[in-house]
Structure formats: C-alpha cells, structure tokens
Amino acid sequence: MAVGQFELPEFNKIAGLRVGTASAGIKKPGQQDLVIFELADTSTTAGVFTLNAFCAAPVQVARENIKEVKPRYLVINTGNANAGTGSKGLADAKQTCASLAELTQVNPQAVLPFSTGVIGEPLPMDRLLAGLPNALDALDESGWAAAASGILTTDTQPKGATTIFTINGEKVAISGIAKGSGMIKPNMATMLGFIATDASIAQPLLKQLLKEASELSFNRITVDGDTSTNDACMLIATGKSAEVAVEDTAAVAAFREALVSLMQELAWSIVRDGEGATKFVTIQVEEALTRSEALEAAFTVAHSPLVKTALYASDANWGRILAAIGRTPGLENLQVEGVTIFLGDVLLVEEGGRAASYTEEAGAAVMQQEEITLRIKLGRGQAEETVWTCDFSHDYVSINADYRS
Amino acid sequence: MAVGQFELPEFNKIAGLRVGTASAGIKKPGQQDLVIFELADTSTTAGVFTLNAFCAAPVQVARENIKEVKPRYLVINTGNANAGTGSKGLADAKQTCASLAELTQVNPQAVLPFSTGVIGEPLPMDRLLAGLPNALDALDESGWAAAASGILTTDTQPKGATTIFTINGEKVAISGIAKGSGMIKPNMATMLGFIATDASIAQPLLKQLLKEASELSFNRITVDGDTSTNDACMLIATGKSAEVAVEDTAAVAAFREALVSLMQELAWSIVRDGEGATKFVTIQVEEALTRSEALEAAFTVAHSPLVKTALYASDANWGRILAAIGRTPGLENLQVEGVTIFLGDVLLVEEGGRAASYTEEAGAAVMQQEEITLRIKLGRGQAEETVWTCDFSHDYVSINADYRS
Numbered sequence: 063m064a065v066g067q068f069e070l071p072e073f074n075k076i077a078g079l080r081v082g083t084a085s086a087g088i089k090k091p092g093q094q095d096l097v098i099f100e101l102a103d104t105s106t107t108a109g110v111f112t113l114n115a116f117c118a119a120p121v122q123v124a125r126e127n128i129k130e131v132k133p134r135y136l137v138i139n140t141g142n143a144n145a146g147t148g149s150k151g152l153a154d155a156k157q158t159c160a161s162l163a164e165l166t167q168v169n170p171q172a173v174l175p176f177s178t179g180v181i182g183e184p185l186p187m188d189r190l191l192a193g194l195p196n197a198l199d200a201l202d203e204s205g206w207a208a209a210a211s212g213i214l215t216t217d218t219q220p221k222g223a224t225t226i227f228t229i230n231g232e233k234v235a236i237s238g239i240a241k242g243s244g245m246i247k248p249n250m251a252t253m254l255g256f257i258a259t260d261a262s263i264a265q266p267l268l269k270q271l272l273k274e275a276s277e278l279s280f281n282r283i284t285v286d287g288d289t290s291t292n293d294a295c296m297l298i299a300t301g302k303s304a305e306v307a308v309e310d311t312a313a314v315a316a317f318r319e320a321l322v323s324l325m326q327e328l329a330w331s332i333v334r335d336g337e338g339a340t341k342f343v344t345i346q347v348e349e350a351l352t353r354s355e356a357l358e359a360a361f362t363v364a365h366s367p368l369v370k371t372a373l374y375a376s377d378a379n380w381g382r383i384l385a386a387i388g389r390t391p392g393l394e395n396l397q398v399e400g401v402t403i404f405l406g407d408v409l410l411v412e413e414g415g416r417a418a419s420y421t422e423e424a425g426a427a428v429m430q431q432e433e434i435t436l437r438i439k440l441g442r443g444q445a446e447e448t449v450w451t452c453d454f455s456h457d458y459v460s461i462n463a464d465y466r467s
Numbered sequence: 468m469a470v471g472q473f474e475l476p477e478f479n480k481i482a483g484l485r486v487g488t489a490s491a492g493i494k495k496p497g498q499q500d501l502v503i504f505e506l507a508d509t510s511t512t513a514g515v516f517t518l519n520a521f522c523a524a525p526v527q528v529a530r531e532n533i534k535e536v537k538p539r540y541l542v543i544n545t546g547n548a549n550a551g552t553g554s555k556g557l558a559d560a561k562q563t564c565a566s567l568a569e570l571t572q573v574n575p576q577a578v579l580p581f582s583t584g585v586i587g588e589p590l591p592m593d594r595l596l597a598g599l600p601n602a603l604d605a606l607d608e609s610g611w612a613a614a615a616s617g618i619l620t621t622d623t624q625p626k627g628a629t630t631i632f633t634i635n636g637e638k639v640a641i642s643g644i645a646k647g648s649g650m651i652k653p654n655m656a657t658m659l660g661f662i663a664t665d666a667s668i669a670q671p672l673l674k675q676l677l678k679e680a681s682e683l684s685f686n687r688i689t690v691d692g693d694t695s696t697n698d699a700c701m702l703i704a705t706g707k708s709a710e711v712a713v714e715d716t717a718a719v720a721a722f723r724e725a726l727v728s729l730m731q732e733l734a735w736s737i738v739r740d741g742e743g744a745t746k747f748v749t750i751q752v753e754e755a756l757t758r759s760e761a762l763e764a765a766f767t768v769a770h771s772p773l774v775k776t777a778l779y780a781s782d783a784n785w786g787r788i789l790a791a792i793g794r795t796p797g798l799e800n801l802q803v804e805g806v807t808i809f810l811g812d813v814l815l816v817e818e819g820g821r822a823a824s825y826t827e828e829a830g831a832a833v834m835q836q837e838e839i840t841l842r843i844k845l846g847r848g849q850a851e852e853t854v855w856t857c858d859f860s861h862d863y864v865s866i867n868a869d870y871r872s
Contacts (some may be wrong), residue, residue, distance in 0.1 A: 115795075181786025380551070387520070388520035388522075388696060413553060415553035
C-alpha cells in the first residue's frame, strides 16, 4: 500500500556517472539486489550518515573512506543491512570494497559500501562478491531506473526524482534515487539516498549543500520515529557541466533551490510509501518561540500513535492533537488559549478548544482526502517548521509483525 | 484483550472513608459512570496531576481547590474528560463541586472533581448533577469494588489493590483503584488513581510519599507514549489508625514500602490492560552513567513501534532493540561493544552483536511467554532504571481507529 501511485521519472543522465544493477541472490533469488555507481575521476562526493550510535559496519567504513580518498565507486546491497554484526561485519564491508577495487583497479578506500535489509545476519559474502562482475557489466549512464528498484527492501514502489536547469547559461542536471519505508525518522539522511549532478562543485561546498538540503527534506520526515542504523545519503558532483563555486552566490542559490526541491520530492515519496500508509500528512507548526520548539512540537504530533490512528480512521480528533502538543518536551508555559489549529482550510481549534464555526462535516470532508495538512499555530512567537508523516494502520502492524518471520 | 486475567481483591475497608457509585447516563445508559469518595474530617489528602500543558478543566479545579481547603469529597465521572472545553468546561467543573457541596453542606472548594473519557465534548451537566444524590445514597465503606468499575473507560477489566500490615503494633490498611488503558505515558500519575489508608499522616509527608511512590510505579509505565490531559492520582490518609510521622523513620519506611508495592500493582494492571496488549514487558536498563540516561533508554525502547510490533509477533528481533537504544536522546558516545542484552535468562546480545551462544529456539521459548523481561546492560556505569510496557498489536489500531466514531 502507498498513498497514491508515483511513477519513476525519465531520469536525466549525469555525464561522468554510470550505474549498474544485478541480481546476486542476497534477497530472494532473481531479485535485483546489488547496485554499483561509477564516478568519473573529476567527481567530488559528500555524504551524511545516521547518528544512531549503533551505525552499521558499511556506514563506519564509508564514513572513514570518504575522509581519506576521493570516491570512485559506491556499492550497495539490499536484503542484508550488515548491522549488529561486530568485527565480522566490518571485515565483510572492507572485503567488499577490496574486491571491487581489485576488479576496477582503484584504491580500496575509493570504494564506499552501503547495505540495507535485515539487521544482525552476516552478509552472504560469496554471493555478494560473485555478483560484482555482473553489476559492473551493467554500468550505464541510463542505469538509474534499474538502480531505483535494486536498492528497495520493504518499499512497495521505487523512488526517484530528476531535474534540469541552467546555471550561467549552462545546462545542469540532478538525478536521485532513494529507498525507505519503515524505521524512518532519519537523523542526517534517509535510509539510503543517492543523488548526482554533472555540475562542478568543490567538496566543502557540496557537503554544505547536502547538509542544508537534508535538513529541509529527509530530516523532516518520519514514518514511525525509529532511526535506522544504516541511514546514508550521498551527493555526487561529476564536474562535467557548469561550475558552482562559493563566490558565485547566484549559482549556489540556483543549485540549492533545485537540490532542495529534488530531495524533498524523494523524501515525500518515502513518506507516501511508508509502511502501511494510507495518508500523506503535512504538519506545519507556526508561531513558536524558536524553530527547535516548532520542530519538537511537529514531531511530537507526528509520532503520536493516537493521532496517527485517528488519521487512519479519518477522524478529526483534535483532542488527541492538543494532547500531543501539550506533552511536547521543552514546550514550557504554553498558553492553551493561544493555540489555533487548521485542518486543511477548516478552522478546527481556536483559543485551545473546538472552534465555534467547526462542524464534523467540514472536518470529515478534509479527513477523507489522501493528503492532509495540519497547521498548528502556537500563538507565542514567529518561528515555524514543517514535517511530513503518514498515518498508522493495521498494515503497519502486519508488515512489522511478519517481517523476518 | 488483556495480558492474563486479574480479579479484584477483597478490598480492606478504610475507616473514615466511604465510596458511592451510580449510573448517571454520561456513558451508555445503565453503565456505572459516577463515583463519589467521602473523606472523614480527620483526613489529609495529597495529589499528583498531569504535566500536559493542556490539562483538563477538572484537573485545574482540583489542583486549585486542594491548595485552599482540606478535601472532603472527590467526585469522578467517566464518559467525558471535560478537556479542551475552554471556559465552559471550567464553569462546569466548578458547578459540579458547588452542587455536591450544597448537597453535603461543605465548602465548595472541599470538593475535588475528576473526569475521564472523550476529549472536547461539553459535560452533560443535567445528567451529571441529577446523578449526584444516587451516588451519595450509595456511599459505603465497602464501595471500592463498584467504584473500580465505575471509573473505567476503554479498560477491559477493573483494577484494584489492597494491603494490610502493622505499624508500631497497630493494623494499617491501604486500598486503591486505578483506571487507564490508552494515552498512557503518565507524567506525574496514571490516568486516574485513588488510594486511601486509615493511617494518620500529615499532608507534607503524605505528598512526599505519593510523589516517591508515583515515580516508582505510574511514572515508569507506558502503553503508547501519549500523556493524558486528565492524569491524576490521589492519596488519602483518614487518620483513623496508626500515626506515620516524619520522626518515626521505621514507620515511614514500612508505609512507603507498602504504598510503593500497592501502586506498582495498580500500575502493572494498567499495562496488562493496555489497549490491544498481548504481552507484559519489563525493560530494565543497567550499567548506565546516570539514572536519567537509563530511564531515557528504557522509554526509547518501550516506545519503539518496531520493538513493540516485534514483541507482538514473538520475534526476538534484537536488531530493532539495538537500533532503539542507539537513538536514545542524550546517550552520547555509547560504545556498541559494551552493550549486553538478556531476553529473560537468555543471553541475546554481547559486545554489540548477537551472542555466540544464542539460538533462535532459546529466544523463541522466552518470546512465547506472556510476561517478558528485557535486561539491557549499557556497560558504562552503575545506574539503572526499570519501566513496564506492553506490545503493539492490530487491536491497538482497531481500538483507536474506532474510538469516538
């Protein structure tokens, strides 16, 4: 189940970048589960990684390698997260890099490994390594769509976004894919996101742009509040088209705008495909004292099982929304009378209670929609934040009670 | 559904305290929904209330009145929480006190009101006030069992506990009832708890004892992480048996021990009757740097939808447990290698990965049980904390998607 159907776009090719996908038998036999990105030697690469203390072995290796050497290959397997696997897991992640490096004649540290899937099982190294030549054979500038499917786990639909625009008269393309459906409350990045542009961008600026765009996209979504051990998002600039330099503020602004918009599209598609999701919900908190207060309140509402089950039931249960706001950590001295809530365009709560003008019919009409916006005004300042989430359905329980067994 | 069957005890009567229950037609017709406690004028009373910023009208009135006058009556209605009801709700709560005070010839501020049920609907005052004489007529020292049923909402079973012990050679009794099933992550007290003893205890000491015992019972349980707007727990000492004075440290210790044990029994029965619960889960976090760090980690695991659905599925999914620990707010510089987890008596995780000795069969044997203990050793200090929770089932979604509609 997913909120709406979303089709993969016709990806813009990124000069200097090829993608190959193969079936290595790590997931069920015959499924695509191994993806390789090949980066031209002109490329710069930036990454953001999970803040979960239990970060997986590949995250540790990728984070280390990217500091040492300019990345030339990314290798991603699904079906197994190589997390909670101790020193064996670290050795396996390094062996994956070494094997791919040998096949491609690069420095082993120029390979970044990524894994997603079941936690706590050892990687099936024989099958993974045997699959590498097939994925290399498949490398192609038009490999994006196959890769979008090749990185999925419990996702029901592949997720991609692409855009083309001009900087200083030169065409610049950005393409990206992402995966993620459960254990989604990224704290740095989504489960996995791979985005590339043909622009030329120095690494420090690339990293800063990725961080900023992550804050406005992947770090503002939540499905179930559980932060993955394997979250990672990579941004590659192959250096084959226009230069985006710090000094050229107009170019930076144009690139930032395109990147944020593309990453938001990817992030939203993760929420739409959230485990068991039947609603796509935007939660805007306004009139907060600080942005962090607004964000905390938005996430408290977004994580409330009672709010999420009411959304699933299309029940405009504003009492549960108020109760969630009221228990927001750090929201001191909130004046109940100052709180206003809009459900879509319908005024639901004013002065801390049900709005006089509100009717169940008007609320139900909004609740029946697949896309719902909750606008919460705290009445105590000017700061605002927005997060995106989905509802909590029987299917969420089914999916997560059955997974692994 | 509830974890196990629990029968109400044969309540010890509390000299100086009578309880009356009636049907006022606030819930479905014919159901008991109105309860009055009558306190001898020798009584001292202490209360702890929700910290939710949106506390309900009756909580505001009760919190105010108890500061001004020694309570003589508590009046509780179910079926309607009188929360999110603005100035009308406040006036209704005060009117309830005034009407009962007129019938009983006491100061209106000597009446404390409590409400639980649907949020955001006005109290049906005509029916509530008409029911007061019937509840007064029913006042009896043996009224506890009827009251235990009279305060329920979505609970499937009434909850009570009682004990008798001696202090300085004199018999002392404590009896208590509680209600609560969903929106349970008390922050001060359970949804509603009423506990009384015939001991003689000055108010400051009574308040301190209630706070301490709440911290070790109601403030250590969670069903869904949602803190109610109506939480309140009252402790009454009627002064008809032994004196418990600050100077008599042995008496204070004996009373504290009995009270903590009784309140834990009530708190556990709320978890066992948690909405949709099929498992009763004890989460012990040990070897933390500080108690607050241990508590934060325990609640992070207890609130994780992925851990809760795995418990529902009887799946010893230790990866999800590690992932939850790893995202505990404020748990800085956790060394994964130092973490050990026991599932019951079975060593599940050692050095941050699956224990070499662990078998799926051993884990499954523990998981099949209705009562499960997770013991998590962080390997970085001496502090520990315990919380109690339940699993997350299809029925939780059904109950909360259907409630109100």
